Amino acid sequence: MFDIKSAFQAILKDEQISPPLAAILALTELIDNSDAGTMFELVKALNDGAEALKNQTTNTISLNAGCELFIAFVTLFPHDSDNFTDLKKELIRHGQNYAAEALTYRQKIAELAVGFIKDGSVILTHSYSRVVMQTLLLAHKRKRISVFVTEARPRGLGIKTAEALTAAGVPSTVILDSAVAYVMDKVDFVLVGSEAVVESGGLVNAVGSNQIAIIARAANKPFYALAESYKFHRLFPLSQYDLPSHTSKILSFPRPLLSEPSLRTNAPDGGLSYPSSGSTSTNQPDLESPRITQESISQNNPNVDYTRPDLISLVFSDVGSLTPEGVSQYLVGMFAG
The missing domain is CATH 3.40.50.10470 (Translation initiation factor eif-2b; domain 2)
Structure with a gap:
């Protein structure tokens, strides 16, 4: 069974090919391996393939551009093919030719x-x-x-x-x-x-x-x-927050390791007291400074x-x-x- 994710990753090994172009080539391979018998089935398969590609990366923006362009091309493609098999071959040929030409764009x-x-x-x-x-x-x-x-x-x-x-x-x-x-x-x-x-x-x-x-x-x-x-x-x-790449985890405030109420201790009169900065009470929690790494900043x-x-x-x-x-x-x- 054709795995579009594996095909996409294999195409990306060529350093000259960027994600949107790799997406176009992967979708072209999907057509070649599809058993769709109608244009409706083919477009659905392409949309499903595009969704599968998006699910494997956190930054889908450039990949989306390539998928969107190719699916629009397939949908709007004018043809006079006698049967659907010939149409699929024509779409594959155009997709491959476009990718080859696109490498000259830079x-x-x-x-x-x-x-x-x-x-x-x-x-x-x-x-x-x-x-x-x-x-x-x-x-x-x-x-x-x-x-x-x-x-x-x-x-x-x-x-x-x-x-x-x-x-x-x-x-x-x-x-x-x-x-x-x-x-x-x-x-x-x-x-x-x-x-x-x-x-x-x-x-x-x-x-x-x-x-x-x-x-x-x-x-x-x-x-x-x-x-x-x-x-x-x-x-x-x-x-910035309208970008598909933005999630609630980006620029979020992490929960503190220890909430303020836990610093409170019961006073003898039943009220609340707070330990002073110089207190050495054994009741005071041992607070460790959180470690901030480049990886945590990046995430x-x-x-x-x-x-x-x-x-x-x-x-x-x-x-x-x-x-x-x-x-x-x-x-x-x-x-x-």
Whole structure:
């Protein structure tokens, strides 16, 4: 029996393939292994497969974008096939061809974005992004650039970016996430990748992107996002808490190890008394300071955040350089057939 989760994980082993593209390829394999005899049954199987993929990850946003795009394609696909078996073969062929073409999108975006990078530019980037890396390496071949890279806690993927840039000969420096405002005056513009670009024209990306955009706006520095069109997502968040990745566990207050009433002791007159700070009474509970680790901090914090469209200067995509309003219009057209 076909296991879409295993297929998805196997596809992701190719470092050039991002989650939304891996989702498209996994759904294509599902069609190949499906015994659906009608379009209704096939679409149901694809929706079930997409749901199974979402259940295996905590951050479903970019994966959702890929699933949504492919299912919309299947639903709206014009065909003149004589039978349903031929239609399924045609859908598989188109899905595989799209994935192969999509692997060229980063190069298209890099060529487009490099035109906006002047010689001698100082760039600030955040976390790790394949398309940003390709753009910076291409810019380095043609121009002189220097790059500040944030640590990008909690995952610390900025260090991966800085190591790759340094290995390629690009002058780069890792900065603390809390030092973004400090360094912004040295920067010509900000360049980030994306988990998804949503219907409002806003950006979902590694947590910290939003505050970088706010600081860039305050310093009057451009904030550019790079995004493959398969990351365009019909999602319309109004705040951070509208993101599908947000749960009640994020930024929650843990229950104290010992509640205040337990510190109370019975006074001789039947009332309540509280031990003084210097008390050595054996009745006083032994309080141990809770241990806070990087892992516990990470579990209590978001991995992604939402950046409003008014903070974004341009979105560079394989379909062109778009304003946030342009992204909204493109999304409407893309899903309208």
